[in-house]
Amino acid sequence: MEIDLINRYVRIGVGEFSEFKSGPSSSSLKGASRFRMEIGQQWHTRLQETAKANQSANAFEVFIKEQRVEADWIFQFQGRIDQLLELESEVKIKEVKSVSISLPTDPENLIAAYKSYFLQLATYCCLWKSSKTTPQDQRTSGELIFVEIESGITQTVGMDQQWAQALYEEQKDKLLSFLHRRQYARKNLFEAQISKPFERLREGQDAVVQKLESGNNNKATVLFEAPTGFGKTGIVLHHALKQLKHGFCDRIIYLTGKSTGQLQVLKQTENMIPPQSGLFAFQLRSSAEHGPRSSEYQEKDRDWDHLQMDPQELFRQKETDLESIKELSARLKIDAFDLTKALLPYADVWVCDYNYIFHPSISRMFESVSGYNPRQTLLIVDEAHNLPSRTAGNFEHTLAFKEVEDVCIELQLNAVNKALRDACNTLAALLRKIEKSEEIASSFLYELSDILSRIETEFSKTHLEETLFSNSARECIWEYLEALRTLQTTDIELLLWAPENKTLRISCLDAATVIKQQLNPFAQKILMSATLTPPKAFLEACDLAGEDIEFIRGSSPWRENAYSVAIDMRVDTRMKERNRYFRPTAQTAIEMRIHSLNPVVVFFPSYAYAKSIQWELEMIAPEMRVALQPKGGNLAEQEHFVSNALKFSDFLFLVLGSSFSEGIDLLGGYVDSCMVVGPALPEVNAVQQAKMHRAVESRDKAFQRIYSIPALTKINQALGRLVRHPDHKAKVLLHCKRFSRDDYHNLLDPVYQNGARITSGNELRIWLEK
Numbered sequence: 075m076e077i078d079l080i081n082r083y084v085r086i087g088v089g090e091f092s093e094f095k096s097g098p099s100s101s102s103l104k105g106a107s108r109f110r111m112e113i114g115q116q117w118h119t120r121l122q123e124t125a126k127a128n129q130s131a132n133a134f135e136v137f138i139k140e141q142r143v144e145a146d147w148i149f150q151f152q153g154r155i156d157q158l159l160e161l162e163s164e165v166k167i168k169e170v171k172s173v174s175i176s177l178p179t180d181p182e183n184l185i186a187a188y189k190s191y192f193l194q195l196a197t198y199c200c201l202w203k204s205s206k207t208t209p210q211d212q213r214t215s216g217e218l219i220f221v222e223i224e225s226g227i228t229q230t231v232g233m234d235q236q237w238a239q240a241l242y243e244e245q246k247d248k249l250l251s252f253l254h255r256r257q258y259a260r261k262n263l264f265e266a267q268i269s270k271p272f273e274r275l276r277e278g279q280d281a282v283v284q285k286l287e288s289g290n291n292n293k294a295t296v297l298f299e300a301p302t303g304f305g306k307t308g309i310v311l312h313h314a315l316k317q318l319k320h321g322f323c324d325r326i327i328y329l330t331g332k333s334t335g336q337l338q339v340l341k342q343t344e345n346m347i348p349p350q351s352g353l354f355a356f357q358l359r360s361s362a363e364h365g366p367r368s369s370e371y372q373e374k375d376r377d378w379d380h381l382q383m384d385p386q387e388l389f390r391q392k393e394t395d396l397e398s399i400k401e402l403s404a405r406l407k408i409d410a411f412d413l414t415k416a417l418l419p420y421a422d423v424w425v426c427d428y429n430y431i432f433h434p435s436i437s438r439m440f441e442s443v444s445g446y447n448p449r450q451t452l453l454i455v456d457e458a459h460n461l462p463s464r465t466a467g468n469f470e471h472t473l474a475f476k477e478v479e480d481v482c483i484e485l486q487l488n489a490v491n492k493a494l495r496d497a498c499n500t501l502a503a504l505l506r507k508i509e510k511s512e513e514i515a516s517s518f519l520y521e522l523s524d525i526l527s528r529i530e531t532e533f534s535k536t537h538l539e540e541t542l543f544s545n546s547a548r549e550c551i552w553e554y555l556e557a558l559r560t561l562q563t564t565d566i567e568l569l570l571w572a573p574e575n576k577t578l579r580i581s582c583l584d585a586a587t588v589i590k591q592q593l594n595p596f597a598q599k600i601l602m603s604a605t606l607t608p609p610k611a612f613l614e615a616c617d618l619a620g621e622d623i624e625f626i627r628g629s630s631p632w633r634e635n636a637y638s639v640a641i642d643m644r645v646d647t648r649m650k651e652r653n654r655y656f657r658p659t660a661q662t663a664i665e666m667r668i669h670s671l672n673p674v675v676v677f678f679p680s681y682a683y684a685k686s687i688q689w690e691l692e693m694i695a696p697e698m699r700v701a702l703q704p705k706g707g708n709l710a711e712q713e714h715f716v717s718n719a720l721k722f723s724d725f726l727f728l729v730l731g732s733s734f735s736e737g738i739d740l741l742g743g744y745v746d747s748c749m750v751v752g753p754a755l756p757e758v759n760a761v762q763q764a765k766m767h768r769a770v771e772s773r774d775k776a777f778q779r780i781y782s783i784p785a786l787t788k789i790n791q792a793l794g795r796l797v798r799h800p801d802h803k804a805k806v807l808l809h810c811k812r813f814s815r816d817d818y819h820n821l822l823d824p825v826y827q828n829g830a831r832i833t834s835g836n837e838l839r840i841w842l843e844k
Contacts, residue, residue, distance in 0.1 A: 077253065077445050079260045080321060082146055084253070088138075088153030088201070092193035094444055096248040097378040098408050098416040114172035117221045121170050121228070122157065131157035131168060140201040145250050155198050167202060167216045169195045177222040178229045184220060185231075189375075191218055195233055196241035203235065214238075224535060248377070252419065252444060255386060259352030263422075266351035268315045271308025271342065276800075279305055282628040286313045295593070295621060297458075297609060298602035300628030301823070302791070303742065303798030306602050307335075307456065309628075311343055314452050314600075318353070318422060323598060324450040326423045329431060331460035339425050339456070354389035356421035358430060359396050364403075364410035366545070371409050378416075381406065385420045394421075419444040428455075432465045432592050434559060448595035458601035459787055462615035465589050469566055469582035471557040475505040476576070477550055484547045494532035501525050501554070505576055512760040514570040514578070519561060522570075522578075526558035565591065567768070571760040581761045583768065586617035593618075604794050605787045605823075611779055632800040637793070639806045639829030640841050647752030647810040652683070660690040662809060662838065663749060664698065667724050669842035670747040670805075673701075675726045677792050679754035679785075681705070684727040687751070691725070702727045703734045716740045730754040730788040742798035750793070752810045753818055755785045778817060786821035793826060805842065807832070 075094075076085040125131040136155040141148060157168035171191045175183075185192060195216045203214045216233035275283065282300065286309070300306050314326045328343075330336050336357050343355040378385055388394050393402070394417055403410035418424065418440075429436045431453070440446050455461060479502050485495045504525060508514070533551055557580055560568065565587040571579050593599055593616070606612050613619045642662065645655040666674045678684040681703075688700045701719030703726075704711070712733060717740060719726045726745075728734045731754065756762055762780055769776030796804040806826065812818055819827060832838050 075445060076447050076450070077256070077324070079253075079257045079324070081148075082253075082257070083148045083150070084249075085150045085152075088151055088194055088197050091151065091197055091245065091249065092190045093442070094245065094249050094252075095375055095377075095416070096252055097376045097381060098412040099375045100409065100412055113223050114221075117172050117223065117226060118156070118170050120226075121219060121221065125157050125168075131159045131166075133158040133160060138198065138201055138205075140205060142201075142204065144246055147250065147253060151197070151201055153194075153198065153201075155202075163211070164213045164215070165202060167195065167198045167214070168219060169198070169216070170219045170221065172221050172223045174223055177220060177225075177227045181231050184218075184229070188220075192231075192233070193241055193245050196238035197245070199233065199235060199238035200242045251379075255420065256445065259354075259386065259420075259422075262350060262352035263319055264321075266319070266348045266353070268312065268319060269346045269348070271312045271346060272305060276305070277631055278629045279309060282309055282626055283313070285624075285626045286310070294624045295599045295601065295618065296624045296626060297606055297612070298600055298626045298628070299606040299609075300602070300604065301630050301633055301825075302604045302794030303802075304604075304628050304630050306604075306628070307339060308342055308346075310454055310600055310602060311339070312346060314454060315343070315346055315353075315423075317452055317598070323452040324422075324445070324447065326452050326454065327431070328423065328425045328454045329428050329456060330425070331428055331457040331464055335456065336425050336427075343423055343425070352386070353423070354386070354394075354421045355423035355425065356389070356394055356417060357396075358414065358418070358424055358426035360427065360429075361411050363396060364414065365400065367409045367411075368407075371403075371407050376406075376408060385417055388417065389420065415439070415443070419446070428461065428464050429468065432461070432589065433468045434563070434588075435556060437592065449597050451596055452598040453593070453596040453600070455599070455601045457603055459603040459605045459612065459791070461589060461601070462585060462612075463784075465585040465592075466566075466582040469560045469563070469568070469580070469585060469588075471553060471560060471580040473501070473505060473554070473557060473578045473580075474576065475502060475508075478502040478505055481547045481550050484544060491532060491535070493535075494529065497525060497528040497532055498551075501529065505578060508572045508576055508578055510574050511572045512763060514572060516570075519568075519570060523558065523561045526554055526561070530555050530558055563588075569761055569764045571764075573760070579760075581764075583761065583765055586615055589615075590617035605790045608783070608821075611783055633797060633825050636797040636800075636802060637804055637806055637825055638841075638844065639808065639826045640832050640838075641811070641813045641829050642807055642809045642832045642838070643811045643814060644833065645810055647679075647812070652752070656686055656690045657694070659687055659751060659809065660694060662807070663687070663691065663725060664695055665835070665838060666747050666749060666805075666807065666842065667698065669839075672744060672746050673720055673723050673726055674747045674749065675728060675741060675745050675796070676749045676751060677728055677730050677754075677789070678751050679730055680757075681729050683751065684729060688727060698725065699723045700725045700727055703729060703732065713740060720744050728792075730785075730792055741795050742802050745796055746803060747805045747807075748793065748796055749807045749809050750789055750813075753782070753785045753812055754788050755781045774817075778821075782817060782821060786818060790823045790826075793823070807838075 075090050078084070122134055134157055136158045137152070138155060139150070139152040141150045155167055156170045159166040159168070169191065171188065173188065175187065195218050199214050199216045214235050216238060218231045218233065220229045220231070221227070272279070282298070286296070298306065298310065311328070317323050318326055328339055330339065340355055340357045347353050347355065399413050400410050403413055430440065431437055478498060482495065482498045482502055485498060504521065529551065533555070560566070560580060566585055567583040569581045569583055571581065573579055609625055610619070613623065645658055646652070647655065663674060663676055676684070676687070678687070684702055688702055691698055691700055699722065701715070701723035704715060716726070716734070720740070765780045766773070766776055769780070771779070793806055796802070808829065814831065830841055832841060
């Protein structure tokens, strides 16, 4: 659906029109399986051949395009009629729909279960009747031909013109109500003043603002790199809101790689939006965070008018946060995530995770949101340096023999159809034979794909009762089907390997093509981060090299004197050497704490490394208090840990690349000393080795792309969070002699490159006392 609110113009497919919902809908994110679609198409073709043979239709796949004026709105419909029987005195329009329920059944059951099918037929009837080429005395009627997907049994429900007109008018009024709401909101926005993100621009910010403004109409992809604390979020949001206000886009989607930043983005957006602007921002949380669907909740569509609710009023009253939605869900007995999806069309700014655009299954959700059109959407990708790894991670799957065996047992106990049990047993037998390996032969892929296809086929044909089939087993099977989708995706390079016996891992080596495909539909894109350098490597990782790209780099001159950096040449933190230096590392940390008024932050390449140094400190300085970052935890729990550690601990031990090093902004101004223990190279595993083996450039360049750049990006990200304001200062000790090597040193942010070289304990103390 394409909506022009200014000119009151809507371009819409007949299918989109018939599926339009004005309130919560219980439609699933999973979508129809490929098996069901293929079988449905087979029945569709077979019934078409039958109609030709018995002459019950004389035209097929008839394209229709019709423009209608409805309440001062111009609707341009287009669609394709399945079958058409056109006689001199009568036209009969026929639509074929495959269903999973048993036929024949009471027509009222079909109307209740498949209302959108009847709306589609009704719309075709009305459009055909109003066509200029249609004789006035020619009667128009319709037939909906249902075909049971498993047996091929058919049932026909007729529709006269009066019923068709009534259905069409009802649906048209719902859509017009939605359009009027959106138009009123846009009118208010046009008259509103967007607040500036800052009282005054700091040095370096004004240049970025001017560059963004000068690119208003070229619709190029923008890469925006600026240090942490620069104010990237506020500057880009202000630019985007002005684009929205002046009609250069109809919606803003702001993606964050980690959920830790979403609340701050939402808060900053709302601070720039006048209260009566009619512009609403919405944080879209994951389906899992909304909680499981209750068996008490109704599995049917509910109009906002029927619920006696105005969705825009919920936004005005700030009742659209997750807890408010859960409370409303419990009161109305409607699934919480269904409520969230129903609110999306009324929000102008969506703040959400990468997965809603870059996950192959989850990204389909936006396709059903009324009024959503990527060609009219400004997409902002924050922390974009994480985009390649996050997207590749969406195509990673683990199939373990033990889990499959448990599913097989459950299927057996619940007597689920034998063919599905047999397919799962075959998968279990295949996984049982797998031995630990860095790469499994490509021939294995075909056997695995065949088995997973059989599971998909049988799962699609199986009616599983919720009470007889656990959620864990169901999710396992969905994981098998997702793995099948990954194996069938031709645009990614995969590695099949076994981290241990009886366990298969499917890993994506390169998701660049997928990233480009998902970005392409958006007319405007801003990809921003503190660490997009070197830009060539980032562009290649996103398959954007050679595209129409504008690179904007923001600088904060005050950062040049904010850091005092030194490289500790006394230690070697490589895996095979680090054990020898556990004691010197612990002693160095103690020395830094002695010379600091505040806790010392120590960044490690892994949790295990941090734990080893914690044990060493407990032996030589038991009075020192170490706060080691917990594993997992939500944003509130993570911030609570950091806040307490800053008050009560001598050291914060954090892992590079985690949300604690990239997503927590509580350290700036509270910490003045930091150690980075080693360059934090990615783990050497089968995936990294496969990337090296498949690299087309020299080994040194491949090592830099696969190991060095990701490692130093993590460090630049972490250190950037220590200084977020001109008043902040920090001493940074890069604790490994490898930091002096050009291939590592040159990848550091320039403000960290002019450090002293520490070769003795005395030199360390002198540096600390400066």
